[in-house]
Amino acid sequence: DQQVKQNSPSLSVQEGRISILNCDYTNSMFDYFLWYKKYPAEGPTFLISISSIKDKNEDGRFTVFLNKSAKHLSLHIVPSQPGDSAVYFCAASEDSGDDKIIFGKGTRLHILP
Amino acid sequence: NAGVTQTPKFRILKIGQSMTLQCTQDMNHNYMYWYRQDPGMGLKLIYYSVGAGITDKGEVPNGYNVSRSTTEDFPLRLELAAPSQTSVYFCASSYSWNREETQYFGPGTRLLVL
Numbered sequence: 001d002q003q004v005k006q007n008s009p010s011l012s013v014q015e016g017r018i019s020i021l022n023c024d025y026t027n028s029m030f031d032y033f034l035w036y037k038k039y040p041a042e043g044p045t046f047l048i049s050i051s052s053i054k055d056k057n058e059d060g061r062f063t064v065f066l067n068k069s070a071k072h073l074s075l076h077i078v079p080s081q082p083g084d085s086a087v088y089f090c091a092a093s094e095d096s097g098d099d100k101i102i103f104g105k106g107t108r109l110h111i112l113p
Numbered sequence: 114n115a116g117v118t119q120t121p122k123f124r125i126l127k128i129g130q131s132m133t134l135q136c137t138q139d140m141n142h143n144y145m146y147w148y149r150q151d152p153g154m155g156l157k158l159i160y161y162s163v164g165a166g167i168t169d170k171g172e173v174p175n176g177y178n179v180s181r182s183t184t185e186d187f188p189l190r191l192e193l194a195a196p197s198q199t200s201v202y203f204c205a206s207s208y209s210w211n212r213e214e215t216q217y218f219g220p221g222t223r224l225l226v227l
Contacts (some may be wrong), residue, residue, distance in 0.1 A: 042220050042221070043203050044203070045218065046215040089156070091155075101158070102155075103155035103157070105154050105155045106155060
């Protein structure tokens with residue numbers, strides 16, 4: 001049973017436009033959410049996170065929005081650049097002390113020239 | 114700093130063979146983790162360690178063993194390789210389990226069991 005769902009396996013966006021990557025979760029106990037970015041043949045790298053006490057967190061071109069009532073979060077990249085082409089993983093954790101992060105399957109983002 | 118390094122990068126094993134995946138970090142991190150990523154799937158936690166001498170099971174520990182004799186090293190052992198263990202294995206580390214503490218990942222080991 002997937003607790004973190006990224007329903008779009010891939011997404012293509014024109015360079016300069018906005019990329020929106022979506023993530024849904026089922027566990028209402030999740031209270032901390034992260035996005036990781038992964039290039040081929042490399043490990044994932046941390047991108048941005050958000051605590052459930054917030055509904056938005058911004059870092060440069062990257063903004064994460066959290067809608068707790070819908071159990072939905074999204075990552076916005078504006079403007080999209082060629083170097084943003086990668087796989088993006090949504091992840092979540094709960095404050096239960098078991099130290100686990102649950103990852104989604106990932107969305108492959110293609111930035112088109 | 115090299116960060117998190119993993120060896121080998123790629124390995125082919127026959128069913129029933131054993132091997133150790135090596136992971137080393139030079140950031141003096143207390144926490145270390147092993148994940149596997151199957152094709153089209155997210156990362157699943159195999160084992161983790163909160164410090165030298167302390168390890169604990171993650172979501173998918175069956176078929177694996179770990180040890181943590183030093184802060185820097187966290188090897189993952191496969192005793193009897195099975196085709197279901199074909200995957201990409203990522204080692205990660207973090208300074209603490211403050212959830213706002215970033216996990217740093219190694220480049221991965223791609224394992225094929227035939």
